[in-house]
Amino acid sequence: MKNSRLSKGIEEAPLCYRIEAFDPKAHLFRVGLLIGGAALEGQAGGLNGDAAALEGQAGGRKGSANTTYPKRLAVRMAAWIPGSYMIREFAKHVLQLEAYLVDRNQNPTSIT
Numbered sequence: 001m002k003n004s005r006l007s008k009g010i011e012e013a014p015l016c017y018r019i020e021a022f023d024p025k026a027h028l029f030r031v032g033l034l035i036g037g038a039a040l041e042g043q044a045g046g047l048n049g050d051a052a053a054l055e056g057q058a059g060g061r062k063g064s065a066n067t068t069y070p071k072r073l074a075v076r077m078a079a080w081i082p083g084s085y086m087i088r089e090f091a092k093h094v095l096q097l098e099a100y101l102v103d104r105n106q107n108p109t110s111i112t
Contacts, residue, residue: 028095034102035073 018032077091 033075035075 014036016034016036018034020030020032022028022030077094079087079089079091081088
């Protein structure tokens with residue numbers, strides 16, 4: 001997903017998903033999630049999207065388009081399906097996880 005076409009659309013939508021059938025016979029799929037600046041607002045303890053507060057409070061990194069990235073970002077996967085009371089633990093089926101910080105003016109940076 002490093003050089004995805006979706007990176008151009010991230011300005012319009014706070015979350016962009018891309019799902020590919022990686023190996024349909026084995027039921028393996030590649031899912032990509034791009035998180036835009038609008039989705040990052042208020043991540044550092046309910047600061048209501050104040051960029052200066054985000055940068056100061058979370059030790060964030062300043063982006064190229066007046067976007068401040070929080071130092072930490074928690075992304076969670078649901079363990080249930082709406083309308084069902086059964087816990088399904090979808091996260092246990094994740095085989096690999098990669099994260100990148102994408103700057104429009106630079107190459108993606110791998111996050112560990």
